[in-house]
Amino acid sequence: xxxxxxxxxxxxxxxxxxxxxxxxxxxxxxxxxxxxxxxxxxxxxxxxxxxxxxxxxxxxxxxxxxxxxxxxxxxxxxxxxxxxxxxxxxxxxxxxxxxxxxxxxxxxxxxxxxxxxxxxxxxxxxxxxxxxxxxxxxxxxxxxxxxxxxxxxxxxxxxxxxxxxxxxxxxxxxxxxxxxxxxxxxxxxxxxxxxxxxxxxxxxxxxxxxxxxxxxxxxxxxxxxxxxxxxxxxxxxxxxxxxxxxxxxxxxxxxxxxxxxxxxxxxxxxxxxxxxxxxxxxxxxxxxxxxxxxxxxxxxxxxxxxxxxxxxxxxxxxxxxxxxxxxxxxxxxxxxxxxxxxxxxxxxxxxxxxxxxxxxxxxxxxxxxxxxxxxxxxxxxxxxxxxxxxxxxxxxxxxxxxxxxxxxxxxxxxxxxxxxxxxxxxxxxxxxxxxxxxxxxxxxxxxxxxxxxxxxxxxxxxxxxxxxxxx
Amino acid sequence: xxxxxxxxxxxxxxxxxxxxxxxxxxxxxxxxxxxxxxxxxxxxxxxxxxxxxxxxxxxxxxxxxxxxxxxxxxxxxxxxxxxxxxxxxxxxxxxxxxxxxxxxxxxxxxxxxxxxxxxxxxxxxxxxxxxxxxxxxxxxxxxxxxxxxxxxxxxxxxxxxxxxxxxxxxxxxxxxxxxxxxxxxxxxxxxxxxxxxxxxxxxxxxxxxxxxxxxxxxxxxxxxxxxxxxxxxxxxxxxxxxxxxxxxxxxxxxxxxxxxxxxxxxxxxxxxxxxxxxxxxxxxxxxxxxxxxxxxxxxxxxxxxxxxxxxxxxxxxxxxxxxxxxxxxxxxxxxxxxxxxxxxxxxxxxxxxxxxxxxxxxxxxxxxxxxxxxxxxxxxxxxxxxxxxxxxxxxxxxxxxxxxxxxxxxxxxxxxxxxxxxxxxxxxxxxxxxxxxxxxxxxxxxxxxxxxxxxxxxxxxxxxxxxxxxx
Numbered sequence: 001x002x003x004x005x006x007x008x009x010x011x012x013x014x015x016x017x018x019x020x021x022x023x024x025x026x027x028x029x030x031x032x033x034x035x036x037x038x039x040x041x042x043x044x045x046x047x048x049x050x051x052x053x054x055x056x057x058x059x060x061x062x063x064x065x066x067x068x069x070x071x072x073x074x075x076x077x078x079x080x081x082x083x084x085x086x087x088x089x090x091x092x093x094x095x096x097x098x099x100x101x102x103x104x105x106x107x108x109x110x111x112x113x114x115x116x117x118x119x120x121x122x123x124x125x126x127x128x129x130x131x132x133x134x135x136x137x138x139x140x141x142x143x144x145x146x147x148x149x150x151x152x153x154x155x156x157x158x159x160x161x162x163x164x165x166x167x168x169x170x171x172x173x174x175x176x177x178x179x180x181x182x183x184x185x186x187x188x189x190x191x192x193x194x195x196x197x198x199x200x201x202x203x204x205x206x207x208x209x210x211x212x213x214x215x216x217x218x219x220x221x222x223x224x225x226x227x228x229x230x231x232x233x234x235x236x237x238x239x240x241x242x243x244x245x246x247x248x249x250x251x252x253x254x255x256x257x258x259x260x261x262x263x264x265x266x267x268x269x270x271x272x273x274x275x276x277x278x279x280x281x282x283x284x285x286x287x288x289x290x291x292x293x294x295x296x297x298x299x300x301x302x303x304x305x306x307x308x309x310x311x312x313x314x315x316x317x318x319x320x321x322x323x324x325x326x327x328x329x330x331x332x333x334x335x336x337x338x339x340x341x342x343x344x345x346x347x348x349x350x351x352x353x354x355x356x357x358x359x360x361x362x363x364x365x366x367x368x369x370x371x372x373x374x375x376x377x378x379x380x381x382x383x384x385x386x387x388x389x390x391x392x393x394x395x396x397x398x399x400x401x402x403x404x405x406x407x408x409x410x411x412x413x414x415x416x417x418x419x420x421x422x423x424x425x426x427x428x429x430x431x432x433x434x435x436x437x438x439x440x441x442x443x444x445x446x447x448x449x450x451x452x453x454x455x456x457x458x459x460x461x462x463x464x465x466x467x468x469x470x471x
Numbered sequence: 472x473x474x475x476x477x478x479x480x481x482x483x484x485x486x487x488x489x490x491x492x493x494x495x496x497x498x499x500x501x502x503x504x505x506x507x508x509x510x511x512x513x514x515x516x517x518x519x520x521x522x523x524x525x526x527x528x529x530x531x532x533x534x535x536x537x538x539x540x541x542x543x544x545x546x547x548x549x550x551x552x553x554x555x556x557x558x559x560x561x562x563x564x565x566x567x568x569x570x571x572x573x574x575x576x577x578x579x580x581x582x583x584x585x586x587x588x589x590x591x592x593x594x595x596x597x598x599x600x601x602x603x604x605x606x607x608x609x610x611x612x613x614x615x616x617x618x619x620x621x622x623x624x625x626x627x628x629x630x631x632x633x634x635x636x637x638x639x640x641x642x643x644x645x646x647x648x649x650x651x652x653x654x655x656x657x658x659x660x661x662x663x664x665x666x667x668x669x670x671x672x673x674x675x676x677x678x679x680x681x682x683x684x685x686x687x688x689x690x691x692x693x694x695x696x697x698x699x700x701x702x703x704x705x706x707x708x709x710x711x712x713x714x715x716x717x718x719x720x721x722x723x724x725x726x727x728x729x730x731x732x733x734x735x736x737x738x739x740x741x742x743x744x745x746x747x748x749x750x751x752x753x754x755x756x757x758x759x760x761x762x763x764x765x766x767x768x769x770x771x772x773x774x775x776x777x778x779x780x781x782x783x784x785x786x787x788x789x790x791x792x793x794x795x796x797x798x799x800x801x802x803x804x805x806x807x808x809x810x811x812x813x814x815x816x817x818x819x820x821x822x823x824x825x826x827x828x829x830x831x832x833x834x835x836x837x838x839x840x841x842x843x844x845x846x847x848x849x850x851x852x853x854x855x856x857x858x859x860x861x862x863x864x865x866x867x868x869x870x871x872x873x874x875x876x877x878x879x880x881x882x883x884x885x886x887x888x889x890x891x892x893x894x895x896x897x898x899x900x901x902x903x904x905x906x907x908x909x910x911x912x913x914x915x916x917x918x919x920x921x922x923x924x925x926x927x928x929x930x931x932x933x934x935x936x937x938x939x940x941x942x
Contacts, residue, residue: 034583037590037599041816042575049570049579060580071573072822084569093568094559097832099520099550100800102542104513108520109531112505119508128508133604136821140664144681151680166675172683176675180682192821193611194684195665204637204647205817209622210615211651212643213665213682326822329571345512346676350607350663351543351797361568 003372003451007082008054014459015056015433016064022430024061044430052079055449055456057435065430066459068410069437073266073298073447074326076365077374081451087364096357103131103353114356117363118330121370123296123308125318126334128341131354135297135325136191139260141348142321142333143195146291147180148342150257157343179254181213183245183290185220187268187440190260190295199260202268202440216248216256220265221273225402234274241273242280249288258291258320259284263309264405266298269440270413272404275313282315291320291340293333301327302369302450305379305409327450329365330358374450375409382409385446385457389414392461396468399425401442410452415442425467432463474843474922478553479525485930486527486904487535493901495532515901523550526920526927528906536901537930539881540908544737544769544918545797547836548845552922558835567828574602574824585827588834589801592841594767594779596789597805599812602825606768606796607662610731612819613792613804614666617762618651619813621728628814650725652684654716654761656691658739658911661731661766670731673739673911687719687727691736692744696873705745712744713751720759729762729791730755734780735876737769740911741884743875746784753786762791762811764804772798773840773921776850776880798921800836801829845921846880853880856917856928860885863932867939870896872913881923886913896938903934 004011018024023031023045030046051058055078057067067075077084087093092110101108119129130145132138155161161169161176169176184190184199191197192206198213200206221237224230249256259281265271285292292315299309301324306312310319318336325331332354342348369375386406393400398417405412416422419441426444429436439445448456475482489495494502494516501517522529526549528538538546548555558564563581572579590600601616603609626632632640632647640647655661655670662668663677669684671677692708695701720727730752736742756763763786770780772795777783781790789807796802803825813819840846857877864871869888876883887893890912897915900907910916919927 030580030583034578034586037583037586038578039575039601039812039816039819040578042820043578044576046580046582047572047577049566049572049581052570057577071571071577074571074573074822079570080566081569085565088565088568089560089562091560094556095520095551097559097564097828098552098555099523100542100545101518101520102545104510105515106518106528106542107505107509107511107514109501109517110520111517112501112508115505115508130510133608134821134823137604137608137664143665144663147680147682161675161679165679169675169679169681169683170672171688172669172685176679177681177683192615193608193664193666194614195682198643201641204632204640205815207643208632208636208640208647208818209618210640210648211618211666211684212640212648214643217642341510344676345510347679348510349513350605351545352605357568 002453003374003377004054004078004453008078011054012056012064015066015463017431017433018063019061022063023059024063026061027059030060049079054078055452065433065435066456067435068446068448068460069435070447070449072437073303075449076301076327077368078449078451083368084361084364087361093357093360096360100352101356102351103356104349111356114359114363118359121307121366122334123318123322124311126322126336128335128338129332130348131330131332131359133355134331135323136193136196138297138323138325138331138333139190139196139295140193142293142323143182143258144348145321145333145335145340145342146258146293148347149291149340150180150255151178152343159344180257181215181252181254183216183218183248183256183259185218185261185265187220187265187271188262189265189267216252218245218248220271221277223272225404238274238277238280241277242284245281246284249284256288256290258293260293260295262295263299264304264411266445267439269443270404270445278310278313279315282319293321293323294319295323297323297325299411300324301365302375302378303327303409303447304411305375305382307369307375309408327365328362330355330362369450378409378450378452381452381454381457382412384454385410386412388457388461392464392468399468399471410446410448413439413443413445416444418442421471425471428467428470429463432467434460434463473924474845474848475525475549475924479549482525483527483535486537486934488902488904489534490532493530493534495534497532498530501531520550525549526923536904536906537927538906539917539919539931540906541918541920543908544774546920547772547798548839549920549922554839555832555835558832564828564831567831571823572827573822574827575820579827582827585830585834589830592778592837593805594789594793595782596807597793598807600803600805601819602801602803602830604826605802606794607664607667609768609794609796609802609804610661610667610764610766611664613764613794614653614729615819616792616804616806616811617729617764619818620762620811621651621726622649623814630815651728652686652723652725654687654689654719654727654730656689656732656736658691658736658742659733660736660738687723689716689719691742692748694743696875709745709748709751712748713755716752717755720755727759727761729764731764731766733766734770735775735882737916738910740914741875741916749781749784750786753790764792764794765790766794768794768796770882771795772836773846773849774798774880774918775882776846776853778840778846780879798836799833801826801833840921849880849921849923852923852925852928853883855925856881857883859928859932863935863939870939870942881917881919884910884914884916887915889913892942896942899938899941900934903938905931905934
């Protein structure tokens, strides 16, 4: 019996679209009313989360859509998952919620269990965890850990700071506030706060008008597809991009303390890179005394068929820090080297130091993935789905270009000929019963839950066939 | 019947200390074990949140302490508050938790209610809200709103950006990423991320080794106490500090887009300022085309006897943005001018756009404060407590210097002669049954819940009398 058959017995077998537009009349009234107190310009529709179930999201007009976007890739196990509802309704959860602890000062007696339950699912080679509240927060806290380590190493890990360091940091000046850089890549997305925004290079709207740090932007490989027919070009693309990175290490006006990179650049267009490229980054960071941060915010927690996508590259030594959020619900970074714990207390610190409630949810999600063998089933679905998409691509080569994500479960994307056509396609897909999301200028990305099965993939392919025939 | 008598019938009537040290033997074993997976260097003790109730926190050795620190000022209504437990255990809460929405794209049909329920408790004059996940996050998102507004105004609020702006921002360069500053104050604390860290000026440990923005640091008034005996000095202190601010507006190398200020600098030592000072800041921001952000992260949600502490100054016009977190559980900023909604969508945006679960908790907290008239009762307690502390100050003038917070409920602090004495005092207070917190170099700050009553204040005063007599 499949997971959804077992746990979502009332999940619909197909979408149901009742209105001529989405949002329909009810949704339009609701959005208008909401807009009095909230910016609704990005609202696609109002969802009815009480009625949504499994892989289907229901809107306020009763439209029932297969959801392959899933709250921007952040629903792990389907709507109203019974296992998670049980955890959410537990006395332990209520207690943690109403007595939210300052975990760094007054952790509860059950906190160790929460940490250990989550650490069980850490990427290979990672031994520790530090907790955050969002992907952007996780990345910025990871930068802090790296900067602390970089400067502490220069001090020989001595305790305390010099008077000059203390005085200058209070004035936002060196040496207390040194110039140190984080290298990121063209089209990267790592968040929208000020340091995370400085390494985000996806779209102008993500960072326009914000003061930023003057940090280097390298090039992420831009491969030709299908991969197996373009090996030589793609190999030389790796070499070219790694040379650019090395050149920054040699020439940047201040030390580059770390590289941050996504295993698959998601918001930036689902851009993939090879093991050679990632191991090359690992080698360069070692050569130049920098750290490697892998941003698994969108890729992590099983979406690509591995618990952590970068594990497929078996980096040696492992990445220094691995950040997570989204499907995990809680956020933070894993690390393996105790040196990344600052050598003095209260440096990596804030009032809450994370959210135990979310950690409990994370651990329950990871446990369910393991207990129910969901990595295997999502990979099976992905193999089927990729095959079907290849057939569609053969039929509509203009509309499904650069099909990518083969062997990475349902973490699949393709490009359409223009942003206008893509947007119109996504709109039509909603009316055909499927909620899908875009990425970058031309991309369509699939981000279903880990409970997405072949039967759901068939619904998706049917709807796509129908819509593509109308373009 | 008092609130605690009604809702916490099992709340202890006095502390109970069973071990010779805190943490005791159980706590020490627990902390050692936790330290294998977590940095415990800042851990005071492990709490037993199942047993903690009302104003009393219980540790893993069964020690029962009156808590006047309350998770760094972030427990609003006492441990295991029955009203909040009911909300936490509701089906609505579980549903929101396991179906965490990308609120900007797919808000639920019940989301408008969450927004409106929270907006009911907005500071006077504030009409809108934007949601964040922590105080630091709230402040940084407020900066973004200000920077977007500042640059949009320069463009005449036209849609779109120039090609030069788009190209340069992707390179982290002006004009797309302009140099704009936020002015903050000496001893301010606004968070520990990179932009929030740049305006934090409390202690070197809060910002050492982090790259920072080169933003101006003005001086916050440093008053002499008691206030009524030092009026002339304190008045001239306001004038001096406002002149420094104005001078920065005239001379800083880039535009100052906003001022951020706490109504009471909390982490920085519980430093108060006058209505004159705050209205002076309001006037200067208007004069120089800048915005005023009031950071109510620690002061907000009733702790000073007003829902929002800065309301006592009746600023005219109201502050542009007011940030919140901590006792509110959810975080974000209020604002009143629709111009602070970016004039294009997807600029103030991220995956989750807040956390509806926390907003529901916030609204329930505020509703309970209103329904149970807790601002009145905490003010009554504060008046009593301040009077008793004045008596203690008269007896131990060296140990309780600069007693401050009169008329601001229990948001009270005093200075001790040295950091060493302060730390030893806080340790002894724990063994005398009271969990207290420090601030800045010399300060002790009281941050009880809003359910702290005269009977609790008596327990506190008794313990303090006992400990002070041993110093």
